[in-house]
Amino acid sequence: MEKTPSTSRSSAYLDALTQEIKKKLTRALASPAQRRNLLQDLFADIALEVDERAKDAILSRDEDGISSAEADADGPLCFFDVLADYYVKVSDSGKDILDLMLQLWSQSFASHIFSLLFHKWLFEVQLDNQEILLRYSSALVQGATNVFWIDIQTNTRRFQTLFRYLLEEVALESSRLNRIPIQAQRDLYLLLSRFILFYNSVDKLESFLGHFPELPNAFLVGGPSDFFVIELTDQLQKLKVEPVLLHYLSQMKVLHGMELRMTTSTRLKACLYSFTSPGGPMYPTRAVRHAAWDTLDSLFPVGRYPRHLISLFFRLLYPWYWPSSCWNFVVSCIKTLLYSLVGLIFSRREKPRRC
Template sequence: MTKMEKASSTVPSSSYLNALTLEIEKKLQRALASASQRRNLLQELFADIALEVDDRARDIILSTEEDTISPAEDGVDGQLCFYNVLADYYVRVPESGKRILDLIVQLWSQSFASHIFSLLFHKWLFEAHLDSTEVLIRYSSALVQGATNVFWIDIQTNTRHFQALFQAQRDLFLLLSRFLLFYNLDYKLEIFLKRFPVFPNAFLVGGPVDFFVIELADQLQKLKVEPVLLHYLSQIKVLQGMELRMTTSTRLRACLYSFTSPGGPMYPTRAVRHAAWEALDLLFPVGRYPRHLISLFFRLLYPWCWPSSCCNFIISCIKAIFCSLLRLLFSSWEKLREN
């Protein structure tokens, strides 16, 4: 955030945050005035506020002034970004962000406007008292859209840069269901489900766990980044033992089964296929062997895969025999030592 840093490198924390706010306002005004450069300016601003705070700025921000915002708790694994700082600041001093909010509203339809809104005002929105329901719905929609976009940026880059934005608020429960496992929060699943709101169509879909699984299954089918997909498949085992409606159970089983066969439409890699089989066998042990037999039959429909399958099968058998021999040798050695 070069211009912002230069504008406030020698001032105390409150003035520093004011200077950041002024720089954001200037860039938004430039975007509003220039239709041809609007998208580029908004993209640059989004990149600016998503930057990690450097050491000099961190010292200023984390100073001990009475009116200083201390966003240390927002950092993920020690990472502190400018949007963490500014989001706290606009909650504590809402009048400071009013001009920025007005400018963003004028740029609603532009790319990256919702991104910027979600980063800067995701905390303010749940603290503000808005008299107009229409305005609240508009802001909530922008927050959901922006949060979805920035979370997908994390997915595509396999990072946790926007994890601080991941909050368990009522309007975001379905969205959180898609990203809970990605951010390694499976240990909070029970608490998350207990706080799940009651939706109007709950009598048709089921309880909180059904909503969670439906969103999760939809998310799995959209993933194209192999490490992320493998991560999801390893984390999904947390669903073991949970009671699901028949329709939800069938939906999840079909989703996992789609990753177990080579070829279209998924074209899963060998690692993904094995991870999907492990998750499927763990969550749905009944019918395990018939599923594998059916899968073997369909594998015969892909003759070009036979050589690699045979090779992998032979290698797996050799590894299994070798491991068995090692275990036998070690057990015999232990018996000899005992004797």
């Protein structure tokens, strides 16, 4: 099939980008002292969003002026998105990069770069060497974990396309999932469990749990729901960015009605309860405390009032919290009163109009 001018231009641009990546990897290999900085710069380059001028050169558009990559993009279109597609369509184009990556395998940001550039390639090609396949699979999980944490720390979703691919096109598609070793499959599911709420994919949760692979200690821990909740509670304990933590707490209401073992349910309850009190070890803000109470009462309505009474009793044991608690209580009362007055005034104004 003859290539159109736009397709040829796109291939030439992506090939030029590939050559630049190879040059930077070669420089990193030849400069041990600058290796980490060079790999970090390369990672930052491929994670950049594609600007409008580059889009015209990279994306081949159809008659309507819309490219398939743009139509499938979920969020900002980044260089790693188009390069990952390119290395699948033209599999030989990434061979030299992979050879260089293997020589830099133990370096910082190597797994980051691999997961961004070759996450689609790994599930589309046939690799006969099981040792290499296991190495690639482990690097993918490690690199994806690292880049997802970058999104967590910055409260952005730049790598959402990577997450969505691993969830929807791999975890929920047995034909692709079975291409990697069983241990890598388990690690991938545990990874996705930790970030599925962050990337707003709760609508896929039921299907995700239905595809959960069998884990070796399932007899002791429980079923897929138990593993998911355990990973989720561990993730909550590590979160330090308030907007992200609030987002997780609001999304966790989807767990209502989920069947869990007693130990898992107690673990979830204890995790949420730890965010309801000021001070150590969590030092949650007032917004986080209220969100945690809201989620806790939603998931565990039985015993709601005794929990609040016990919490109030322990708050009374710490007099230094009384001024702030009293002040917040007064402010809340004033806000409630003002909202009630405004609502009453507007309701009275609307009555004559209706008559």
